Amino acid sequence: MKKKKKASTLVTLIIVIMVLSTVGAALISLTFSGYRARIGETNRLENLYGAESGLDLSYNIIANSIEKAIDQGEKAVKASGETNYDKCNDIFKKDVSDYLMVNLKNNIENRIWFDVKNNSSKDIKLDNDKGNFKVDSKVKAVDGSKVKVGAIEYYKQFDIKLTSTFQCNNKNGEGNKISRVIEARYTINIPDYLNIKYQTIYNKDYKNYKQVIAVDGDIDLSGKVKINGDIYAKGSSNNQYTGIKNKYNGGINLSPLAEVSVNKGNIITPRTIQINSNAQLIAEDIYGGNINFGKKCSSDNAAKNGEIKANSLCLRNDLAINSVGAIVNIKSFYGINDFYSLSKTNDGSNKETVVTRGNEDLSSSIIINENSATINISDEAYIWGAAFVNSYETGESVSVKGNYKAYSYPLPLTSGDAKFKYQDSMQLLYKIGDEEVTVFDKATYIKEYDDISKESNFSIDKPGTISLPVNNTYSIASYITKSTDEKGQLIKGTDLDTLINKQEEVTKKQEEYTEKVFGMGSYNWNESDDKTEVFANGEIKKSVSKGSTTDGLVDFSKITSEINQNSLTIKDKDGLEKEMWITLNKDEEKDVVIVGKDIDDSKYKDSKYIKINGDRINGLIVTAGDVIVTGEVNFTGSILAKGNLKVENDEKEKVFTSGGTYVDKILQYEKISKDIIEIPDTVTEPESIVSDRVDANKPYKIKDAIVKKLWKVKK
Structure with a gap:
């Protein structure tokens, strides 16, 4: 048991x-x-994060590549020398686009990193005993993003697909077959070229104005005056020429001893530029009705000296010397009225204009009425008219006082045929045979008289101080010029065939004159407008004040209230702030007074004066009355007056400079309608480009240019 x-x-x-x-x-x-x-699972997560880290690094490489591309684009803009913002932007975008198209894929897959500041690059190395990621990339331009501007082509957008794979590879061999794959998609938007300092200026269409003074009356200049820009005076006399006795009235007047220089602009008036005793004018190009030195008529006091230095004189009528010792030094002279001044008939054919043919105050010539005048024209001269003795047309395009006596004597060669009659108390040639003499006949006659009378007491005066270009002088009648022996000689004039051949060039000059003088440089011409007819008839198409039949810069009827104030502060192209003044006045009884420093302005306290105080004034003055300038003044901007402008003779220097873009800025900022004020622009100039390198993330927000579109785990 x-x-x-x-x-x-x-x-x-x-x-x-x-x-x-x-x-x-x-x-x-x-x-x-x-x-x-x-x-x-740990290895799977590790591989996932490894693959994602590949995307993160690739994203930063994309941003770094854009930074490098921007640097390339900025250098391309600087090298181009271009100043227009739109053109700079196209150059910049093309260079950025081209760089990314060529280099971006390689930079991503080979992990290339740029130190843009020091202009160097390096490959990124990653030491990782558990393995490494691999990134495949596809870069392509977005359909429909291609831009073509002239010869420049570029793409505005690129699509990028990145596939990043990571597989663990540690020492024990764990996870060898466990890899993770992540896919991401991005869009790159090519950034705009940014100019830090003036970025806002490029967003507006500012215009650069050259007109610094424009008046419908007269301009009176005294003392030392410097003008940088265009000046215009319509002239206070009637628009139509009114005879030889007052043809020099109105326009631009240089008072005795005045020193006036005009740079980077034109002097323009359909009337007269008057040079009084010892006055000096230095200019570039001058367009006028006449230039007159000294006396306007025989009853005036005697005048002496006076000087002009200029590139060119373009005149509708005369260069007249009525001052002892006057000096003219110019490169080109264009006396372009008369000969074939044409207008159109009803059937479209040409006819000689009755207004100008043989009219004493509309026939371009050089008239020397005083001794010791010096005239030097170095490059070319066109003299398309002849001088007059009262109403008698002579045969001289360059005439000297007293030489008209040649038309009072019968010559041996033509004594049997020459006929004389009394005109203005003088016996003067009027027929040869049965034919009335033309200006060409008179030019031949005075040449014949000169040849016969050289050794007599009746010889004509031929100053050796007149010099015209030997091979480039074209004259309808005879002229005087210096010979090789420094003595004066009489040239008969240019043959008719050459004159006819040269008429086309003169017609172009007449049209140019019409645009600048009668159209004030800004009239809107129609295709049907015949500029040569406007020239022949002296029809003013544009002025300061807009009229019922005349175009104008200012419509004074639309000015509702008087303005006289410091308007605003504007930065110039160097970044310096300037205080701008604006004055608007439609009362013809009020005068605008610019009062500079070191001057007593007590006499301008009356209510009829609108005062502007300051030695440096920038702004826009528009007035229906007169303008007075006194004291030391440096004005930058535009002055537009329906009345006159007077520079006081107070021994203080005056400087007037065109306002560039300031005027347009004032009009825009003050919200003044262009229906009220329209100042002609002659040059459009963007502000200067800043080409210094800046931190690419400031102001360029590079990562804002990269748009994330899709992220998914593929394995």
Whole structure:
């Protein structure tokens, strides 16, 4: 019985041990399986994060490549020398676009990083004993994003697809077959070229104005005056010429001893530029009705000296010397009225204009009425008219006082045919045979007289101080010029065939004159407008004040209230702030007075004066009355007056400079309608480009140019 109990206990023990062993083995197996699963999942997550880190690095490489491309684009703009913002923007975008198209894929896949500031690059190395990621990229331009501007082509957008793969590769070989793949997509928008300092200026179409003074009356200049820009005076006399006795009235007057220089602009008047005793004018190009030195008529006081230095004179009538010792030094002279001044008939054919043919105050010539005049024209001269003695047209395009006596004497060669009659108390040639003499006949006659009378007491005066270009002088009648022996000689004039051939060039000059003088440089010409006819008839198409039949810069009827104030502060192209003045006045009885420093302004306290005080004044002055400038003044902007402008003779220097973009800014900021004020623009100039390098993230927000579109786990 005892032996049976011992046996059953042993069996039970064995069974219990077997059960425990089985359970233990199961528990151990379960625990090991869970461990292996956790290790696998850890590797999967590690691979996922590894693949994602590849995308993060690639994203930063994309941003760095854009920074490099921007640097390339800025250098391309600077190298181009371009100043127009739109053109700079196209150059910049093309260079950025081209760089990304060529280099972006390589930079991503080879992990190239640029130090833009130091102009160097390096490859990014990642040491990781558990493995490394691999990034494949596809870069392509977005369909429809191509831009073509002239010869420049570029893309505005690029699509990028990145595929990043990571597989663990640790020392124990765990997870060798576990890889994760992530795909991401981005769009790159090519940024605009940014100019930090003047970015806002490029967003507006500012115009650069050259007109600094424009008046419908006269301009009277005294003392030392410097003008940088165009000046215009319509002239206070009637628009039509009114005869030889007052043809020099109105226009621009230089008072005795005045010193006037005009740079980077034209002097323009349909009337006369009057040079009084010892006055000096230095200019570039001059367009006028006449230039007169000294006396306007014989009853005036005697005048002396006076000087002009200029590139060119373009005159509708005369260059007249009525001052002893006057000096003219110019490169080109264009006396372009008369000969074939044409207008149109009803049937479209040409006819000689009655207004100008043989009219004493509309025939361009050089008239020397005083001794010791010096005239030097170096490059070319066109003299398309002849001088007059009262109403008698002579045969001289360059005439000297007293030489008209040649038309009073019968010559041996033509004594039997020449006929004379009394005109203006003088016996003057009027027929040869049965034909009335023309200006060409008179030119031949005075040449014949000169040849015969050289050794007599009746010879004509030929000053050796007149010099015209030997091979480039074209004259309808005779002229005097210096010979090789420094003596004066009389040239008969240019032959008719050459004059006819040169008429086309003169016609172009007449049209140019018409645009600048009668159209004030900004008249809106129609295709049907005949500019040569406008020139011939002296028809003013545009002036300062808008009239019922005349276009104008200012419509004074639309000015509702008087303004005279410091308007605003504007930055110039160098970033310096300048205070702008604006004056608007429609009362013709009120004068605007610019009062500079070191001057007593007590006499301008009356209510009829609108005062502007300051030695440096920037702004826009628009007035229906007169303008007076006194004291030392440096004015930058535009002065538009329906009346006259007078610079006082107070021994203080005056400087007037065109306002560039200031005038347009004032009009825009003050919200003054262009229906009220329209100043002609002659040059459109954007502000200067700033080419210095700046931090690419400021102002360029590079990462704003990268748009994330899609992110997904592929494996």
